[in-house]
Amino acid sequence: MKTQVRALVVGGGVVGTSVAYHLARAGWDDVMLLERDELTSGSTWHAAGLLPYFNMSYASTHIHDYSIKFYKTLEEETGLNPGFSVVGNLRMARSQARMEEYQLYAATAENVDVPYEWMTPTQIKARWPLVRTEDLVGAIYHPTDGYINPADVTMAMAKGARQRGVLIERKWQVDGYEWTGSHWNVSATKMTEKGGNLVPTDEKIVIEAEHVVTATGNHAQRTARLLGIKTPAVPVEHQFIVTEPDPALVAWRKDNPEHPVLRDVDARWYVREERGGWILGPYEDGAPARFRYNVPDSFRADLFPLDLERIEQEYMELIHRIPSTEEVGLKDDFNGPICYTPDGNPLLGPAPGLRNMWLAEGFSFGITAAGGAGYYLAQCMVEGEAEIDMASLDPKRYGDWMTSEYARAKNEETYSYLLKLHYPDEERPAARPLRTSPAYDRQKARGAQFGQVNGWERPNYFAPEGLDDAQSWSFRRGAWWPHAVEEAKAIREGVGLIDATAFTKHRISGPGATGFLDWFTCNKLPKVGRINLTYALTRAGTVRTEYTIIRTGEDDYTLISAGAWSAYDQDFLYKAISDKEPEFGRINAEDVTTKWGVFAIAGPKSRDVLAALVQDAEPETALSNKRFPWLSVRDIELGMVPVRAVRVAYTGELGWELHHPIEMQTHLFDQLMEAGEAHGLKLVGARAQNWLRQEKSYRAFGNELGRDATPLEADLPRFVDLSKAFHGKAAMEATGVRAKCVTLLVDGPADADPWGREALYDGETRVGRLTSGGYSVVFGKSIGMGYVRPDLAVPGTKLKVKMFDALWDAEVVEDSPHDPTNTRIRVDG
Template structure:
């Protein structure tokens, strides 16, 4: 029996990076076991591309951290090179929407501190003289990008980890995993290992190891090929002349990348019809193996690349690499705690294992060490998919993601594959009434309503075909009454003698009185906002919690962990209850026509009967109008909907979706979890300081919260009115004062009731409130900080109606 504090399963770039970073952070008794040899699976055959290009700050930091590690830190520590080439990289396009995407990423990067530069066709020709520029609109240049030798980088991390006391067991496959007496017992070929913490970093084998752990790992190996040319004469001539290495070049419209490899070139195509491989378990003997070349599948992409880079034709094919890489349903890695298990972690599923591996190991090591991630984890959190992400889902989405590896990332994008996994009881009724659906944690929910059945949103960086319908929905809610399906909320019940005490210890706010509704923010140990719960007190021993759809597994884990020591029972009732939102000045009249029960004051709960159906009526409104959330058992939701619809018709009832709700909540200055509330910022920084009541209570994160509240360096969320323009802001736009980027937009929309373009943005310099401009797709527009929400700042419409 071998004891370990941490056992990491998997010796690719991801697992070895974690091993390196844990030992660097001071962890002892850290063991890594690898089925074959280090890098086997997918790391060894990776092309080694490293980039700073990303649409999300966390993903970008994973990639940037990898570059710094491979380029600077490991060579300095080991005295050996990782084979990093700082060649720079560019992406080129003939697509106007892609230029918008490039401008958005360049703007985000100015906030995060990375130098991504927009290119003209002349710039492309100057930087990459082998590329033809016919038809190009331009591109984006990443000067600090490059490529690394994956084996050298991985072995350098392993060398330092061993030096710091880590143990690496090679050719030691795992045969079984079980939980026993609070420890993980892992049977391997060479030893039985008893570990406090277990990390699945198995990559290609991630699904299988997850299955042993009792987990559903939504990742699929997909075959990717790239070809290496023989000597390309013009490249060889450049080397003789002492010219710098050619920058990597990607054409996302044609779906290929090309980089220099000594005196030749590497061409990597991504076909639309991806080929999943070994979906339910890899062959036991598979290690440093490849599939036969299958260039017929990608011939059309190769021909397109040769049109753009004619020199490719002069090299001949030296070799073809065809091997598996793993894809998750959204192509981001799975990093963080494993749902429902103690001291179990995931670090797997990365289709960019070398590109993200160095940073991913740092990210998880920080999380394990400090109890919270170093940055917002929503884009990579291993619990962003639930049990609904079944085999069909993970395979279908992996194929889609591979085919859209170079797809345009539009704001409000809704990808079509593997939809309909979770349906509310009134899904079909919503569709019949013109709902255009979006996906939220597997749920189908109405985004907006169209007069034309079967209509779909037209993806765009500018105002789309849903702008006018959403304006009509907002008008209906503000002048009459609107009905929305809000069933996607995560929902939990807390029962037992310690229910109130548990809520008091859960977050920043005290538990409300019986029959009242409150809001509390559960914190990370560092004081950031980990979760946001609406707290409805049904009785002294019965409390109902709701939170964001995407937080279901995260919140279930948080509640389970924090209930330790309290005499309570936690129940996930997400699918037990449906929710109808009835909002607008006529909402009271509609309800009163269906019930004789008291409807209660603002922020109250009443358990009433509506059309002879038992309902939990919560008088709350996220849209700034008189309204109720009507929580009803799922099997009775359809009947309730039809009764309200019939009673509401004389009062002008219509329907509204998530887009209208987003616009209206911004007019009230309401922040949203996952966009504005994140683990990086405290509730005080996010404008929820009035909900922080720390006196006489202890809760996780309280000391850090109080320290950060007193710090002059704290950030502040502000509501901005943005100068109108031809494109509405949405998120991740830099906020400037002069030439200094002083903040970032976290959510934004056009407010139809006020006629104002609005944005919530963090100021990292709290005093930088004058002369602000928001950069939207490369153009800066004036922005002024609002002292109060532009719509009903006194809450009279919700409170007094």
């Protein structure tokens, strides 16, 4: 057995096997996989093997698409049939809202070239007469997917990996990981069977590995503890049952092809054929999380007792949808652990705080995702970046605030929500509120309806008492929409106040700070007392993080970035500091996110509100352009609160960000509300802010900005200083401009706006996609931002946007269509 490898994969399920295969296929010829038991002995063995395309995540859709296409090539390469039954997938709808969900999903599918078809109830009944259709509205049908044998596809990839030189060693349990500064020492113990259990022997080994990938499935919590990190990957029970042969189905199959995988998502189940009978898999309420801390040593390829009472409703719904099943008995049942995460997406990418440690954990759809997960993770490891933006899957999207109890509550919720309607404006309630700013209760008392971002409670909008936020969710304009309109108008016409406390904030100081930040970011550094917008790039020259840099001293800076990405940004920043400190000198880095609260005040009357509070020897000029110009920072006093005020507004109006000691937030809030009363100050939430920033063409990280586009493709050359050297510059220049970011005004449906997932067309040709969407109070119509071919990124270009399976007129407009000269931002007073 080898004791020195380039890459060690820990875990021999379908995901780990795929990672090993794809690393070898990408050119790494020294890869080894360790499995503590037998290949597929974790969740892989009892998976139903479904391969559904349906996913609202752009990155996950790419991953699923790759898997489905890749699995079809395995037999030719390896000689092993992976058991892929390409029967298609029929996802039925009982309501128009469900069809609108499918239409929104189809926008994502279309942008990844996933084939789909629409079907009416009549068409469904004509093609599959065993299915009851009178209460259906329609369905979406994927003809190219189906189901696969989990063990067979794993073994096929294992053979392909071995053919490419991968060593696969079974019955080795990893017990420890130690980073030496140049490689990992991974200690492992040989396991053996004794009395049906898996027990350790005295044989131990230490393997030196340059890179390690953990794909440990249900054992993710143990793995995290060995690594000294946290993970939200916790399994949840999933049941499915197998029926005896259904005589009606057997008769049907004598002259007809197999049914597609059927999903009655409003009844919350899937069903497929199995040897003349049916496999029913429900996603019911009440499924418990398991193994929050450890998988018992005695638990191998085991199952839990079936809880038929918990799935009684779903079983009755099967009989309703396929009446012939009423007289069919049960043949077999399965109730096993399937790993989940709070948002349902896997944890795929670099481990937080660790070098050359990669996670491939938390796969609730492991069979569907395994092929693509291995492919794109191998790209990250071998080439430095994947061809798609992997941020939405990154393990660092959850910070150290996350606990096992949070993971339990959210993962159980995610399971129960799997087949519920996925509204784009939904805010799920479990484990909330958790992280709150001091002004939370004051805002709640004034009608705040909160969303959760990185655990923080952040107002989405403010509404009168009695509005049930959950009842306002919709694929069109929900009940919250008119309130967001009034909030947006308040900032354009008067003054509004936004709680931006969730912003990620890092203080960078020390003699090496200036040299480091000049190399780390692509824009000129601001002068002392000023600010700049800038970007940190990936090795591929794409956007890794967006920063507002505040410079308060020669070597003293505060970096502000998106609140949703705190741990993600911190990990990248701190690793870069560690790498470059020997070159630039000592660099101090401190996460001050929870030390400073932030209010953003904006609108034509914002100066008037602050003037009533500012303590200054010459208060009448304290906020003037001469003393406090645009894009500058000053320490001021508002009432009794020391405030670091920044003359900037993400909404594109006259405004300031008010950074303040968080323990003084409630006092400052009360003072601002009192001073603002005379000027009609209105509290404003994130949804109105999102609309307003699109009227100014302000790009948002995770939407327009990400690891699949350079700042030049984002059309931000004014924030790139090509006269200096910076990280990722050469790769950025070599990439060129493959697509370009634009702003569009949309003449869409009278009761709906785009959500930022929709395809863009030039005639009948798809030419790009939206990355943001919403409503413009200035122009009185829908607005969006997205990427198109560079030749189409010209103001006046007429395009179409696809919404609700129809094409609507859209026009490319100039950048910052509202106040393009920034006159309103610079207004003096």
